[in-house]
Each structure stands twice: as C-alpha cells, then as structure tokens.
Amino acid sequence: MTLPRPHRDDLLIAAGGLAIGLLMWSFGLHTQTDRPIDARWATLVPLLVMAAMEALRRTLPQTALTIGTLALVADQFTYGSLVTALMFTDVVYAAVVYGSPASARRVPWxxxxxxxxxxIGFLVWWQNAAALVIGLITGMVSFLPAVTGAVVRNHRETAEAARLRAEQTALLAEMDRSQAVVAERARMARELHDMVANHLSAIAIHSTAALSLDEAATTRQALTVIRENSVEGLAEMRRLIGLLRDSSGDAEPAAAPTLAGLEALIAQARTNGRSSGLAFTLVDTREEDGARLPAPVELAAYRIVQESLTNALKHASAGAVGVFLGRDARSLTVRVTSPIGDRPGPRAPGSGAGLVGMRERVALLGGEFEAGPVPDGNGSKTWQVRAVLPAEERTPEA
Structure with missing residues (x-):
C-alpha cells in the first residue's frame, strides 16, 4: 500500500523540531539526569521517531499518535528531550483535529x-505532593492538547456547516429566482399571446382576402378591419409594454379585463368573422346575486373566451360560434363551441400556444380544462373548449 504524501507544512514542522532537538542535545540540555540508559545517543532515537511522526501528523494522525506515544514512553528511559515532549503535544493536537470523528471523540477522554x-498512581506510590506535579505535567502534555484540538475542530466544523448552509441557501434562492423568472416569462407569454393573437389573426385573414379577391368593396372592407385591428393591437401592445417598464409611480396600471367586456369582445369577433360566415352569440346564465368573482378568475375566463374566439376565427368553418357562461356557488363554467369542417376563404396559421396557455391559466387557479371535438346532436361534431374555474381563489394542487 502506498503511504500518503506528507503535507509540506508538516515536513517543515518536523524538520524544525528535529533541528532544535539536535541543537539542545549538542549542548547537553536534557530533562533528566539519572535514567536506566546512560548513553547520550539514546536520547536521539525517540527524538528522530517523534520528528518522523510530526511529518505524518496530518496524513496519518492515528498512526502518528500511537507511535509517538511509544516514543514518548521510551524517552523517559533516556536523559530525555524537551523537544520530544513538545512535539508529542502537537501530535496529540493533530490526532484530534485531523483524525476521524470517532478518534476526535476518543482521544480527549x-x-x-x-x-x-x-x-492517582504516583500519589499511592510516592505519597507526597510531588505526584501532583507529575499529574499536572501529564495533563499538559496529553489532555490539554487534546482539549485544544477538540475546541478547534468543533469551531472548524461549525464554520463548515455554516458555509454549507449559506451555499444551500444561496442555491435555493437562485432556484426560487429562476422559477420566478420562468413563471413570469410564461405569464407574459400568455398575456402577449392572448392580447395580440386575436388582432393579428384578423389582420392575416383579411389581408389574404384582400390580396386574393379582386373586388373593390371586399378590399375596402378588409382594409377597414385590418386598420381597426392594427390600431387596437398596437394599443394592447403599448399597454403591455407600459406594464413591463419601471414605473415612476405617476402612471396607474391598466385595469385587467373582466367578463363585463365580453359583449365588446364578441362584437369585435362578429366584425372580424363576417367574411368567413361566422356568427357569434353569447349566452350568460349566471345569477345576479351580487357576488363578485376574484380578479384572477375573471381575467382567466375573459382570456379563455378571447383565445377561443381567435381559434374559431382561424379554424372554424362557417356557422355559429357560441359562448356560454354559467355559475353556481362554487365554480364558474366557461364553454365555447365552434363548427368543425372546411370553409372557403383564407385561414390564419396556428401555433398551438393558445391551448397551452388556456390550460396553464386554469391549472394555476386549480380548475378543470378540456378541449376537443364533441357531438352536436345532429350527427356531426363541434369543437368545444370547456373550463371550470373556482369561484374563490385557491392554491392549485401539487
């Protein structure tokens, strides 16, 4: 097995300790005068071993502590070196700071x-106060470095946990910001599509008719419709841009459309769809009980009717387009039907974004939405858009 490479700082600590220990040894500075091993060179053996363990204090802290303990015990049988004891305190400290969590808990105890x-052992043996000095020295060499290492490690782990929490908080904030941006962009896309698509569809259909039919009256009528829808579409665009700009506080935001404007919306659809043989009707069976619908519900219902009329103008064959509104105590039902089939004359292309936008609006309010062909009772089918919106605002289910 390949041993891990010692850290550069540990090598410097080991070299410095060894150099100081050799210098003190050369001057004959020892911690004891009478020991079983009288050879002066024997003091260098624990010193060299302890210096080697200092080099491993960060990469192999548990091994360094085990071998360093044996080296310190062996040093007590020689003349002894103060540097050996000091390096051992650093090895104990490193074992707690850089060792495993289990080791960090075990070493101080x-x-x-x-x-x-x-x-206690020296008190029993010597039976005098000098044993307390031995105990104090033992604590300073072993227990005090271990406690210091535990405090440092605890502070480091606390700081690391705080850093991780800060990073997670920043990540969650960025995710929330990204989701908010995506949701706002989706809302803006729905508003832009619903506000402008109706006008642009009418412009596309009537401009195609003006180009394909060489009739002065038809061309004039088409240009009139084109001009009206261009002016109204431009006004809608300006209102939307005004909402997106930073307001100085002087201008008031434009009021959101409500169901009270459906008559005007259907009147405009009649004008735009007259050349295609489309007839538009509104049937409102809501009870006039004075209860107002929430603004988001009214806006969603208005936009659903608006987009459904736009789709009828684009794709429906000649016939009746019906708008039906109904309400009970808990919900508002919006239903728009249009004939299916081929029709003469130009058609505007569709992108499919309208149905997606309607479905998203209903989902945000926690309602129900369906769109597709249904039997009309005469053996054929009609296209139906049906939305059931809650009469009170609520959070959509996840």
Whole structure:
C-alpha cells in the first residue's frame, strides 16, 4: 500500500523540531539526569521517531499518535528531550483535529483518564505532593492538547456547516429566482399571446382576402378591419409594454379585463368573422346575486373566451360560434363551441400556444380544462373548449 504524501507544512514542522532537538542535545540540555540508559545517543532515537511522526501528523494522525506515544514512553528511559515532549503535544493536537470523528471523540477522554490515572498512581506510590506535579505535567502534555484540538475542530466544523448552509441557501434562492423568472416569462407569454393573437389573426385573414379577391368593396372592407385591428393591437401592445417598464409611480396600471367586456369582445369577433360566415352569440346564465368573482378568475375566463374566439376565427368553418357562461356557488363554467369542417376563404396559421396557455391559466387557479371535438346532436361534431374555474381563489394542487 502506498503511504500518503506528507503535507509540506508538516515536513517543515518536523524538520524544525528535529533541528532544535539536535541543537539542545549538542549542548547537553536534557530533562533528566539519572535514567536506566546512560548513553547520550539514546536520547536521539525517540527524538528522530517523534520528528518522523510530526511529518505524518496530518496524513496519518492515528498512526502518528500511537507511535509517538511509544516514543514518548521510551524517552523517559533516556536523559530525555524537551523537544520530544513538545512535539508529542502537537501530535496529540493533530490526532484530534485531523483524525476521524470517532478518534476526535476518543482521544480527549483517553488522555483525561490517563492524566487522572497517572496522578492517582504516583500519589499511592510516592505519597507526597510531588505526584501532583507529575499529574499536572501529564495533563499538559496529553489532555490539554487534546482539549485544544477538540475546541478547534468543533469551531472548524461549525464554520463548515455554516458555509454549507449559506451555499444551500444561496442555491435555493437562485432556484426560487429562476422559477420566478420562468413563471413570469410564461405569464407574459400568455398575456402577449392572448392580447395580440386575436388582432393579428384578423389582420392575416383579411389581408389574404384582400390580396386574393379582386373586388373593390371586399378590399375596402378588409382594409377597414385590418386598420381597426392594427390600431387596437398596437394599443394592447403599448399597454403591455407600459406594464413591463419601471414605473415612476405617476402612471396607474391598466385595469385587467373582466367578463363585463365580453359583449365588446364578441362584437369585435362578429366584425372580424363576417367574411368567413361566422356568427357569434353569447349566452350568460349566471345569477345576479351580487357576488363578485376574484380578479384572477375573471381575467382567466375573459382570456379563455378571447383565445377561443381567435381559434374559431382561424379554424372554424362557417356557422355559429357560441359562448356560454354559467355559475353556481362554487365554480364558474366557461364553454365555447365552434363548427368543425372546411370553409372557403383564407385561414390564419396556428401555433398551438393558445391551448397551452388556456390550460396553464386554469391549472394555476386549480380548475378543470378540456378541449376537443364533441357531438352536436345532429350527427356531426363541434369543437368545444370547456373550463371550470373556482369561484374563490385557491392554491392549485401539487
């Protein structure tokens, strides 16, 4: 197995400790005067081993502590070196700071018990106060570095946890911002499509008719419709742009359309669809009980009718286009029917975004939406758009 490469700072610490230890040894500075091993060179063995463990203090902290402990014990049988003991304190500290979580918890308890055991043992053996000094030195060499390492590690882990929480908070904030941007862009896309598509569809159909039919009256009528829809579409665009601009507070936002404007909307559809043989009717069976619908519900219902009329103008064959409104205590029902089949004359192309926008509007309010062909009772089919909107605002189900 390949040993991990020692950290550069650990190598510098080991080299510095070894150099100071050799210098003190050369001057004969020792911690003891009478030991079983009288050879002065024997003091260098624990010193060299401890210096080697200092080089491994970060990469192999548990191994460094185990071998360093044996080296410190061996040093007590020689003349001893103060540098060996000081390097051991750093090895204990590193074992707590850089070791495994289990080791970081175990070392302070172990060194504390060793300190207590040594103090009691020497008190029993010597039976004088000098044993307390031995216990104090043992605690300073082992327990105090372990406690210091535990405090430092705890602060580092707390700081790392705070950093991770800050990163997660920033990530969640960015996700919320991105979702808000996407939702706002989708809302703007629906509003832009619903506000302008009706006018542009009428312009496309009547301009095609003016180009394909060489009749002065038809051309004049088509140009009149084109001009009206161009002016109204431009006004709608200006209102939308005004809402998107930063307001200084002087201008009031334009009021959102409501169901009270359906008569005008259907009157405009009659003008735009007259050349295509389309007849538009409105049947409103709502009870006049004085209860107002929430503004988002009225806006959604208005836009659904508007988009359905636009789709009828684009795709419906000649016949009756019906708009039906009904309300009970809990919901508002909007239903638009239009004939299916081929029709003479020009048609405007469709993108499919209208149905998507209507479905999104209903989903945001927690309602029900369906669109497709249904039997008309005469053996044929009509295209029906049906939306059931809650009479009160509520959060859509996830």
């Amino acid at each position: 172990s060194t504390g018990l060793i300190t207590i055991g040594v103090t």
